[in-house]
């Protein structure tokens with residue numbers, strides 16, 4: 323029998339069979355998710371709340387995966403609740419309290435007066451958005467971030483949960499970092515928070531696994547064309563390096579979910595979880611670069627975690643000043659891991675750092691928005707206008723640079739005996755391994771914050787001025803002074819680059835989009851519009867490094883841009899214009915002294931003296 327919807331009588335049949343046939347463990351909130359008719363993009367959810375009391379409430383989060391209020395409630399349909407009783411099931415009243423919350427009963431319902439009962443909530447929720455920050459159900463696969471699909475009891479987030487998938491299409495398999503439950507296609511977690519930190523991929527994926535530092539790593543791949551050899555080699559190098567750096571795995575098993583191909587560019591990116599990561603990218607190179615960042619998150623942000631992010635408040639914005647460290651310094655280590663493990667050459671690492679500096683220096687907002695303020699303003703990133711260079715800087719970008727500067731300064735202060743690596747290991751020991759959260763970043767009233775304290779402890783001298791100037795403050799960074807520590811220099815190339823005639827941004831669920839078309843540009847004349855989803859350039863995926871690409875393509879050259887607008891793909895062709903702005907390059911000094919050479923080698927190899 324195939325059912326498109328759950329008619330009321332059918333709900334009661336399910337409730338009764340559930341009540342009589344399944345032995346429900348005490349205080350386990352259980353969910354069933356039906357994947358019936360995946361082409362309709364609707365998850366049908368049955369949530370059983372045991373030992374319910376009067377005025378039991380359920381709620382769907384307002385945000386998850388991105389620091390953006392996305393109000394998943396707008397996707398929720400037809401919420402009902404019933405009480406299963408011997409011989410009959412009875413639907414009972416439900417009140418909506420706010421946009422995210424539904425409350426059972428009014429406290430006077432006769433059904434509840436006989437004592438606490440199980441309550442069975444049913445609803446549907448529509449999702450068909452690609453990428454690691456979203457959920458999707460379509461004929462190709464299902465990807466589920468549980469906080470975007472499953473409601474929780476506000477007072478019961480700490481209780482055991484189980485989730486079972488039913489009506490799974492033939493031939494589809496399930497991959498997740500969750501522990502299996504007793505029933506087929508079921509999984510368990512010790513709390514709602516743990517459940518929602520482990521997404522699930524269901525479909526016809528490929529996979530391989532290997533052991534690194536004594537613990538298994540599982541790699542799940544959904545790609546049309548890919549090279550296992552290339553992906554496996556890079557993932558082994560990255561995980562091997564980072565595990566050695568941080569002293570071994572803090573997990574029993576780790577899972578990578580990769581979605582690779584031009585189709586994965588839309589909604590692309592990576593999302594970290596405690597024991598897994600989901601990554602979508604247009605190319606293996608992009609997927610590998612993202613993997614180096616995401617794997618380091620299993621320490622920095624998942625276990626070395628600011629107290630400002632705990633406990634998670636699913637109902638509204640959760641502010642932290644520490645994203646420059648949690649995200650930016652994670653990017654510092656993503657780039658270090660790629661270079662130190664041999665995936666990147668040192669020239670690629672210099673190139674990446676050069677691009678980061680060029681990006682920051684191209685943003686006038688660096689003069690008045692600190693990297694801590696940028697962290698607080700993460701919640702504004704969903705607005706195109708906020709992401710413009712004269713409005714904001716990126717905590718990823720300046721945070722990554724601040725990480726390198728801190729490393730250089732610590733090596734300078736200690737004669738290359740200590741480094742940022744020691745700070746990360748120290749914070750791992752002091753906070754992560756003791757199950758503590760660190761105090762938020764913020765130079766309030768002379769308080770340097772936990773990150774500053776850890777740096778001071780390792781460096782053996784005060785870094786207050788560094789934090790005051792470049793973390794809390796907006797002083798212009800004296801790059802030459804810092805780079806000279808490692809015998810490096812910054813070269814400025816003011817020759818005009820070519821210009822694409824638009825500025826790209828990222829839209830949640832869509833990936834790179836046109837955020838602004840330059841007025842009077844050839845791109846505008848050719849019909850490019852704000853909001854167009856960027857799919858490819860000159861018959862290939864989008865270049866990861868746009869500035870590097872522009873250096874190789876000159877003004878006047880004809881380009882072919884592939885975009886999607888209103889569900890239709892189009893090609894827009896026009897001539898590149900003339901750009902403006904300086905390009906910065908980090909290069910090695912010709913004659914470094916012995917100390918500079920040792921510090922440079924230390925940075926490149928992850929070593930100290």
Ligand SMILES: [Zn+2]
Pocket residue numbers: 594615616619648649652
């Ligand atoms: Zn990240």
